[in-house]
Amino acid sequence: MRLWVAKQSEVSPREQLVTQFVFAIASQELKPGEKLPSTRELARRLGLHPNTISAVFQELARRGWVEQRHGSGVYVRSLSGSSPGQTAANLDQLFLAFLEQAWRSGHSLAAIRSRLADWLATEPPDHLLVLEPDEELRRILVHEIQQVVRCPVRGMSFDAGQSPDAYRRAVPVALYTWANVLTEQLPPGTACLWLRTRAVWREVPLDMLRAPDCLVTVASSWPDFLRLARAMCAAAGGDLLACHFQDARAPDWQTRLAGSDLVITDTLTARQAQVPVNLRTLTILADETLEELRLHTERFLAPEAR
Incomplete structure (x- = not known):
């Protein structure tokens, strides 16, 4: 990763570096689990005091972007959630893994069949729902997504999303940076597609x-x-x-x-x-994310929504 620091700027070197690291992690230029340069190495490379680099890493850790492992270094934090379209197994393997996990959790085959039948009978989604607390950023994300999908795209704040009715016939989407927060707030059984940003x-x-x-x-x-x-x-x-x-x-x-x-x-x-x-x-969103959303809406949204 290439880093720049202008030492004679009104913007502090600490803020400059924090901003660059956040962009690199959010766009996956720096991937989850990747080790960052040591404090001493980065200070020497950029001609800064090690305390400045330590402050950068501490701020990134406070915001949840990295984790500091004692005696090992600083690593990009692995957030929960996955991108739409990711899969590592074929359909039969996924079914078998699901059935085995459901059985180990104490669910009978009859209960699994009944719940699956109820799920399949549910009305299919007909729109994308952008979850974002910042109103202006939410408007930008809705606009970018609407340019590539043929279904309606709506936006909603986290507070407005407390009611399960808010998600009726919706496919929630949110920036990957909110994965840890939203997985705790979404109604049970509600899946969210995570959006990647670009550098x-x-x-x-x-x-x-x-x-x-x-x-x-x-x-x-x-x-x-x-x-x-x-x-x-x-x-x-x-x-x-x-x-x-x-x-x-x-x-x-x-x-x-x-x-x-x-x-x-x-x-x-x-x-x-x-x-x-x-x-x-x-453009805020990565091309790969926009293409994944387009494919997802074509495959899984109700025909009338398209």
């Missing part, structure tokens, strides 16, 4: 960020998009004085894009940006 900042032309005579504007209605953009631009060595961060919820925000050499936005804001050239749109 979006690989798509940004770093030479333009570093050019002193280049005005770059980052526009979004999602505050965290602007905050993360500031951290990543700083880490890439960009001149933050030449970068403008525009909240797309402000009145007449489009007029403030004039004169920009490059405009970076999320996919939802891009629809309203109205700039003729040099618009770089960053």
Whole structure:
């Protein structure tokens, strides 16, 4: 994994590194179980004090991204849940494994058949339900998914999802980062598909960020998009004085894009940006996740929903 740190930036090296690690883990550039460089090695590589690297690892551990194993090092944490479409066994093997596990749990064959019949008689799902507590991010995720699937896509906060009725005929989906939280909150028997994000900042032309005579504007209605953009631009060595961060919820925000050499936005804001050239749109969700959702809806959602 490549890391950048701009030491003379208003954004602290600690925040720059935490942001880069979060993106790398969420996009699976760093995979679950992968060992991170040691504190001493990373400090030497980046020319930082070991205490700074220790603070980065502690913050990542506090947020649940990594785990520190005594005497061994720091590892990317393995979160619960799996991506849609993952399977390692054929259908017969899955059935046999299911029956054996159900029997070992004390369920009779008659009870298993009865419950399976009830499950198959349930109305098939007819829409995707995006679970996300951040309203602005939820709107972006709904928009990105709706571009690739032919069924309705709705969004809901965690609080609104406390009622089992909220999930009627829905396939819940949520960012993989919420796996540990939502597996405890979802109603019993409710499965969730986990969404992977992409390493979006690989798509940004770093030479333009570093050019002193280049005005770059980052526009979004999602505050965290602007905050993360500031951290990543700083880490890439960009001149933050030449970068403008525009909240797309402000009145007449489009007029403030004039004169920009490059405009970076999320996919939802891009629809309203109205700039003729040099618009770089960053998609939050990974291409693989979007394709898996498309295939899942085609295979398992009710025909009328498609």
